[in-house]
């Protein structure tokens with residue numbers, strides 16, 4: 001009998017640990033934590049208190065702080081470190097991962113400097129491997145608590161996604177597939193910036209109509225940039241686009257939304273990020289997205305205001321006043 005597929009997840013933060021727990025239900029799974037104490041805690045107490053409080057993890061989920069051991073074990077490699085850390089993490093193991101092992105990204109940001117999406121960074125670090133991503137409206141703590149949710153495995157080759165879907169699925173976690181890798185990845189990246197705007201709206205106490213406007217026009221910006229970069233516009237009406245946008249913009253637990261709320265309460269960006277103690281990808285990604293918008297000649301007034309607040313050039317009140325001055329055009333004109 002063939003041995004089961006072994007999944008290795010790199011990064012034992014809230015989402016990496018949660019995805020590893022999903023996979024461990026289906027197949028032997030090893031989680032790499034760069035911190036040895038976290039690996040020990042997962043192995044002996046079946047918890048990751050730093051990121052997931054007291055929530056019990058599956059007893060069969062194994063962890064290691066030895067990244068080379070992890071790389072050698074992988075039949076499927078899942079990259080769950082933040083976008084800015086994908087390259088340095090994979091560079092450590094670029095000669096250790098067996099050929100053809102599929103690599104899935106969980107990260108929802110852009111690499112500062114290169115402006116590359118995580119799947120592009122992975123393709124450079126591990127050439128020749130099938131590369132894709134797992135994304136959707138997936139707030140880690142809800143999924144770990146067993147609440148129903150859905151996600152998407154996106155790979156260019158549909159056969160790869162079809163093979164990977166059952167590794168992460170459960171009766172309450174539906175895993176769809178999609179071949180528009182660019183569109184699915186951009187949805188997860190761009191919604192974080194709208195979520196910061198939504199959090200600012202919450203913090204400022206603006207009305208629900210205003211929040212809805214920000215979500216709807218934020219989605220229009222995501223589609224505009226996505227289409228200009230070559231994504232399929234219809235992808236943004238799915239789980240990885242509007243689905244993730246809604247979850248992140250309304251959830252009290254979204255880190256990006258919370259950063260916006262903290263900024264509206266008067267914190268600096270540094271104070272907001274420190275208060276959070278976890279990654280909020282939209283903070284680092286906002287300036288990179290504005291560079292892409294300029295390159296592709298795409299107007300993104302909401303993202304532009306968020307970037308100005310994050311950079312400290314504008315207050316949240318000024319940003320919301322600024323949005324009032326944007327000349328409304330044809331609503332249908334998304335391109």
Ligand SMILES: NC(=O)C1=CN([C@@H]2O[C@H](COP(=O)(O)OP(=O)(O)OC[C@H]3O[C@@H](n4cnc5c(N)ncnc54)[C@H](OP(=O)(O)O)[C@@H]3O)[C@@H](O)[C@H]2O)C=CC1
Pocket residue numbers: 011012013014015016017033034035051080081082083084085088089106107108109138139140141277278279281
């Ligand atoms: N949390 C969620 O609900 C979801 C998150 N995501 C995305 O998943 C990615 C990871 O997020 P999440 O798990 O939430 O983040 P967390 O902040 O919870 O955890 C980050 C993890 O990455 C590790 N890490 C940070 N910097 C480095 C580095 N330079 N080198 C190696 N490891 C590093 C941290 O290790 P250490 O503890 O040692 O610092 C920690 O294990 C992000 O791109 C996020 O947008 C996607 C869907 C849902």
Ligand SMILES: O=C(CO)COP(=O)(O)O
Pocket residue numbers: 108136137138139140192195244247248253254255256257279280281
């Ligand atoms: O991407 C997420 C949910 O799908 C998590 O969002 P935050 O990083 O804002 O918590």
